[in-house]
Amino acid sequence: MKTESVLITGTTSGVGRALLERYVRAGARVVAVNRRRIPELETRFPAVRFECVDVRDSDAVRSLINALCLTGQLPDCFFLNAGINEVDNDESFDLDAYRAVMETNLYGVLHFVSPLTRIPVRKKPLHIIAVSSLASYVGNPYGLGYFTSKRSLSTCFDVWSKMYKETDLVFQQVMLGPVPSAIKTMDQRMSPWVAKTRQLFSGDLSVAVEAMVSFAETTEKKLFTPRRAVPLYLGMKLTTGLFPVLPQDKRTLQGHARRKTGTKPAEGG
Ligand SMILES: NC(=O)c1ccc[n+]([C@@H]2O[C@H](COP(=O)([O-])OP(=O)(O)OC[C@H]3O[C@@H](n4cnc5c(N)ncnc54)[C@H](OP(=O)(O)O)[C@@H]3O)[C@@H](O)[C@H]2O)c1
Numbered sequence: 209m210k211t212e213s214v215l216i217t218g219t220t221s222g223v224g225r226a227l228l229e230r231y232v233r234a235g236a237r238v239v240a241v242n243r244r245r246i247p248e249l250e251t252r253f254p255a256v257r258f259e260c261v262d263v264r265d266s267d268a269v270r271s272l273i274n275a276l277c278l279t280g281q282l283p284d285c286f287f288l289n290a291g292i293n294e295v296d297n298d299e300s301f302d303l304d305a306y307r308a309v310m311e312t313n314l315y316g317v318l319h320f321v322s323p324l325t326r327i328p329v330r331k332k333p334l335h336i337i338a339v340s341s342l343a344s345y346v347g348n349p350y351g352l353g354y355f356t357s358k359r360s361l362s363t364c365f366d367v368w369s370k371m372y373k374e375t376d377l378v379f380q381q382v383m384l385g386p387v388p389s390a391i392k393t394m395d396q397r398m399s400p401w402v403a404k405t406r407q408l409f410s411g412d413l414s415v416a417v418e419a420m421v422s423f424a425e426t427t428e429k430k431l432f433t434p435r436r437a438v439p440l441y442l443g444m445k446l447t448t449g450l451f452p453v454l455p456q457d458k459r460t461l462q463g464h465a466r467r468k469t470g471t472k473p474a475e476g477g
Contacts, residue, residue, distance in 0.1 A: 211335075211424050213237035213283035215276075217263055217316070218290030220246055222389030223339065226417045227287055232256060234421075239276070239283055241290070257281075263290045263316030273323040282327070285335040285424045288317040293392045297352040299463075309353030314360050321368070330376045335424050338365045338381040342437055345383075346444040350397045369429045378427050382420055385437025386410040409440040 214231050218224040219240040231238050232253055240253075243262040250258050261268045276282045291313045296305035317338055324336060344362045347355035361381070368379040386393075386406050395403040411434020423431040432438055 211285045214285045215239040215283040216287045217241040224289040226413050230417050264311040266319040269319040270323045287337050288320055289339040290316055293354045295350045297350050306353040310357050313357035333376055333378045335378045340381045340383055342385050342441045346448050348394050350394050382431045385434050387413045387416045409437045
């Protein structure tokens with residue numbers, strides 16, 4: 209069935225922005241949820257309902273869902289797309305960066321799911337789509353929060369897709385491979401050949417968006433896009449199987465090398 213109304217989080221750039229443009233072109237009713245107002249965007253898309261909500265704020269998200277329900281404007285499909293990627297496990301583990309990633313990528317989705325599972329049963333399906341990542345399978349030692357958040361998200365959505373099977377709630381997830389966007393990647397921490405390989409398997413943003421749009425019209429559980437990233441995933445899975453911990457910087461924030469226990473500190477160290 210063609211999707212007539214959607215809610216998309218994180219439409220200021222990248223995947224969310226491309227989804228917004230795609231659904232506006234198709235004449236759908238769109239609710240765009242962003243943490244900041246972008247006047248140019250609002251002027252360009254006057255028919256879109258822009259909501260200024262930070263997905264980390266559970267009360268604000270719940271109020272938004274309640275308001276949409278009360279006015280009979282709850283969309284048919286939720287693309288819970290907003291996400292960030294930070295280096296949080298560099299020389300030392302950065303708890304604040306890790307927390308920010310978890311609060312955005314994981315809780316920023318769960319804040320929507322909780323009120324949506326409490327709404328009255330609907331006659332038509334309500335799609336709740338998490339934008340997860342191939343990173344949820346393989347991870348990256350420098351972006352521990354990103355890996356953990358996406359893996360937790362996938363686990364939750366795997367459970368909910370089974371639990372709510374054959375009900376009005378359709379839980380789906382997109383395992384997005386590399387596609388060009390504004391999101392920070394860990395490329396700067398990787399050797400150049402890893403970054404090049406990633407680029408080689410990168411998909412086109414508009415192709416990924418078309419795949420997501422058609423996916424929202426089915427009850428399939430998962431979508432891998434770009435499909436050409438599947439060999440990349442298998443290669444990464446094999447690599448992490450062979451080398452469970454990738455070589456990582458062991459400096460402290462003060463720049464000293466961390467020593468094995470029992471070894472004497474270097475002269476002057
Ligand atoms: N691009 C890839 O290769 C790739 C691969 C796998 C998965 N993904 C996933 O795809 C999704 C979209 O990423 P993208 O590549 O399109 O990145 P992007 O261009 O950086 O877009 C991220 C969007 O999320 C918004 N956002 C961040 N924190 C927010 C918050 N607390 N509340 C509301 N909105 C917030 C950003 O808003 P601001 O402009 O205000 O920051 C922006 O609109 C993410 O979940 C990402 O993990 C991307």
